[in-house]
Amino acid sequence: MSLTREAVLAALKDISDPVSGQDMVTAGLVRALSVDAGRVRFVMEIDPATAPQMQAVQAQAEDRLRGLPGVENVSIVMTAHSNKAPPDLKPAAKPAQQGPEPIPGVKRLIAIASGKGGVGKSTVAANLATALAAEGRRVGLLDADVYGPSQPRMLGVSGRPASPDGKTILPLRNHGVTLMSLGLLTAEDEAVVWRGPMLMGALQQMLFQVQWGALDVLIVDLPPGTGDVQMTLAQKVKVDGAVIVSTPQDIALIDARKGIDMFNKLNVPIHGLIENMSVHVCSTCGAREHIFGDGGVKAEAEKMGVPLLAEIPLHLSIRTAGDGGAPVVVSAADSPQAQAFRELARKLIATDLA
Numbered sequence: 001m002s003l004t005r006e007a008v009l010a011a012l013k014d015i016s017d018p019v020s021g022q023d024m025v026t027a028g029l030v031r032a033l034s035v036d037a038g039r040v041r042f043v044m045e046i047d048p049a050t051a052p053q054m055q056a057v058q059a060q061a062e063d064r065l066r067g068l069p070g071v072e073n074v075s076i077v078m079t080a081h082s083n084k085a086p087p088d089l090k091p092a093a094k095p096a097q098q099g100p101e102p103i104p105g106v107k108r109l110i111a112i113a114s115g116k117g118g119v120g121k122s123t124v125a126a127n128l129a130t131a132l133a134a135e136g137r138r139v140g141l142l143d144a145d146v147y148g149p150s151q152p153r154m155l156g157v158s159g160r161p162a163s164p165d166g167k168t169i170l171p172l173r174n175h176g177v178t179l180m181s182l183g184l185l186t187a188e189d190e191a192v193v194w195r196g197p198m199l200m201g202a203l204q205q206m207l208f209q210v211q212w213g214a215l216d217v218l219i220v221d222l223p224p225g226t227g228d229v230q231m232t233l234a235q236k237v238k239v240d241g242a243v244i245v246s247t248p249q250d251i252a253l254i255d256a257r258k259g260i261d262m263f264n265k266l267n268v269p270i271h272g273l274i275e276n277m278s279v280h281v282c283s284t285c286g287a288r289e290h291i292f293g294d295g296g297v298k299a300e301a302e303k304m305g306v307p308l309l310a311e312i313p314l315h316l317s318i319r320t321a322g323d324g325g326a327p328v329v330v331s332a333a334d335s336p337q338a339q340a341f342r343e344l345a346r347k348l349i350a351t352d353l354a
């Protein structure tokens with residue numbers, strides 16, 4: 001039997017909130033719950049003053065959920081709901097922007113989205129960023145996947161970004177890409193407690209308080225799905241286009257369609273679809289197999305009148321390169337896999353970044 005949202009909520013009701021004395025669900029600590037094929041994610045919105053107690057609640061909730069049948073992965077992100085500035089980062093002098101605004105010095109902003117998790121969105125974002133850098137573009141990458149920031153690992157970057165003036169944050173840099181990620185401000189597996197009314201405050205800080213410098217393109221790696229982060233991004237900043245990553249599987253395609261509808265409603269142009277894990281290429285014998293089906297994304301792209309920008313093969317080297325901190329575009333630049341990403345970068349430059 002597959003894992004249900006109800007089962008997750010019932011389990012979380014066993015955990016009590018030490019502040020209110022109620023169970024954590026009734027106390028309203030569980031926000032933005034998503035249960036997706038064994039992956040459970042939610043946000044705990046807390047008062048920063050209670051952070052130490054809440055870390056214990058978070059740990060109990062994780063243990064309880066990991067013990068549930070069908071749970072493969074648990075991700076609980078803590079955010080601070082107080083408007084007070086944290087001790088080490090004062091709010092920017094300017095008040096929060098209302099309408100979509102450009103980021104100073106950033107020529108284009110491209111959002112990389114996916115309808116569902118695990119389709120390789122972050123892998124595509126890391127390889128596209130390094131491929132655009134290899135084509136001579138000045139590239140930034142903002143890891144806005146607040147539930148599971150993976151870009152520091154994929155780009156081999158670690159360490160805490162500095163904030164010399166206490167107002168702006170200096171991003172890090174590797175493989176020709178300027179990177180900022182929530183994952184860089186917290187130790188791996190550590191709770192994320194960030195200033196701001198919600199996660200949205202965190203996103204806004206990453207957009208406007210990071211010293212991006214002069215960039216030809218800023219790539220934003222979004223969380224999967226069609227949630228608040230996507231909405232906030234489109235409301236706060238001028239998004240020049242979205243690229244939707246999907247696998248050939250039907251379910252991923254249906255979710256991709258939802259993503260396209262959302263960007264249409266938000267008036268964000270769709271640059272196109274990317275089929276990831278397209279054909280499996282055996283790393284020893286080179287045999288090709290369409291594990292997740294064949295032609296689905298291409299047909300869908302045609303039906304929706306959006307370009308199919310790339311078909312990226314499912315290849316072991318793409319995963320190992322990402323895990324090793326040097327995307328395949330950098331670590332095996334001459335491989336057909338790397339060339340697929342370089343081709344994608346050239347296509348985007350010719351059509352959307354010219």
Ligand SMILES: Nc1ncnc2c1ncn2[C@@H]1O[C@H](COP(=O)(O)OP(=O)(O)OP(=O)(O)O)[C@@H](O)[C@H]1O
Pocket residue numbers: 114116117118119120121122123124145148150223224276277278312313314315316317318319320322323
């Ligand atoms: N084309 C590919 N070939 C081989 N492995 C891949 C490919 N694309 C992604 N992967 C692997 O699949 C896993 C999931 O990819 P990734 O983390 O990029 O997905 P995601 O859509 O960003 O996931 P999340 O929902 O967690 O944000 C990773 O281990 C990655 O290395």
